[in-house]
Amino acid sequence: MKIAILSRNGNLYSTKRLVEAGTKLGHEMHVIDHLKCDLVIEKKQPSIVYKNNRLEGFDAIIPRIGASVTFYGTAVVRQFEMMKLFTAVESQALVRSRDKLRSLQILSRAGLGLPKTVFTNDTKNVEAVISEVGGAPLIIKLLEGTQGLGVVLAENDKAAESVLEAFHGLQARVIVQEFIKEAKGADIRAFIVDGQVVGAMKRQAKEGEFRSNLHRGGTAELIELTDEEEIAALKAAKAMGLGVAGVDMLQSARGPLILEVNSSPGLEGIERATGRDIARDIIKYIARNV
Template sequence: MKITILSRSASISSTKRLVEAARARGHQVRVLNPVRVEMHLDGRRANLYYRRRRLPPCDVVIPRIAQSINNYGLAVVNQFAMGGMALVNTARAIAESRNKMRSLQLLSAHGIDIPATVMARDAADLKAMVGLVGGVPVLVKLLQGQEKRGVMVCESLQSLEAALEAILGLGHNLIVQQYVKHSGQDVRVLVVGGKAVAAVRRRPRVGRMSYTLNRGARLERLELTDSQREAAEKTAVLVGLEVAGVDLLDVEEGHPKVFEVNSSPALPEMESATGLDLAGTIIERAEQLATGAPAIGAPERAPAAVPPRRKRASRPRA
């Protein structure tokens, strides 16, 4: 089987693991930097080129699109789909997961518990709405920020106001979210093909309030509860991601809150903590998709109910 991995570099640790796992299963693998892919449309064909050479088709594409090239990268993913190639994560699903407010709206509408969240365009409005998320401290997140730099904790109204004015003044959209202190479990679940295949508890380094894998959290293997498994699996299916890192906060046992969905979760750290071949699991799902297995997709949204028209009262004839 011929597999294409869209990634900035073959030396990135997660990309390297996917290449190793694919070759171990006897597949041909090529890693393409999405920004080096050129696209051609003429109303009849959707052609792809790499450094001005036409790309031969492959069986399946595994996107690992960086946030810094999000718009161009998603256009490339979509072009592969137009060429009839199977995708592990569609452009639509990746875009849905990257817009924090839209993904939270989708989850909330389908009964997934999330931390209290507010969004507004004015700093004064956001400051006034802090009470709706439980007061300070709060998380401030760029709406489409990178996991490494898109989150900050504001512990006072003064620091919040300064952060809001600075960020909004730069033209960035953001959300303010309930900050749940780490009295419970901070969990990342890897979901592949709609099934939770691994989970870790994350403990921040001493003195750090950050919870992200990219900022040095210590990982421990975790056996999921039924409610954690259900929340993670339902989240991935709703967003439409074949491969997803679903981040949960479980403050009260049995009541997990989903606070983030990642379409390109880091693999080596989770593999090291769990002892599992997670890259191999993703390649196995890619094989299934390439051979016609049904893909995960966000369910069709039911159209809004249209109220029945009121009948006009008939006027009495003269």
């Protein structure tokens, strides 16, 4: 097969691993910078021009679209779909996963456990919002934030009011979530490929930090999911329509709580924690479907 990886940087760990895994399995792998793709739209002949050459002969794509370029990246994925190529992540699922508020609404409708969350457009009603999630400590998240950026822990009501007023003053859209104390600064990432959990790790925030993201200095270790956690992760990926996903969960007194479903999960942390060749799992998933 001829497979394109949509990635802006061929030296990234995840991109290199996918190229390596695909090549070992006998496939022709190409890294394409989606921001340098020109989309040609005409009657029944959608095409893509990349570096002055029309892209032809591809069988499948693996989107690795960064959050900052979701709009254009999704348009490129959609164009490939119009050209009848299989994609490891569908354009609609990618759009859904990048909208934190919409994602939570979809997960809620699917009956999954979530931290209690409030979103409001009323900038004068911050006290009621804080009260609705049980008061401080609480979490305030920018809807456009990624990798732990734009996430604030407000330890008391006054601090929460100040942060919310500041964000509203900047016309930034935020959600307010209850703080799950018993999680103790840790979360779980379950990596899903084609309806199966292929690996899971527990990420622990460094001392003095509440965000467990590896980009923020967190550490990761192999973990075996409980039946309840595995079912929740699979259900979340299915609800979002994702064949490849990283499902982030908190362990709470009332069971697993879904934080986020990531449509472009990094491979480095999960492969090192589990020792599993997850890039190979993704390539084999594509091969089964093309």
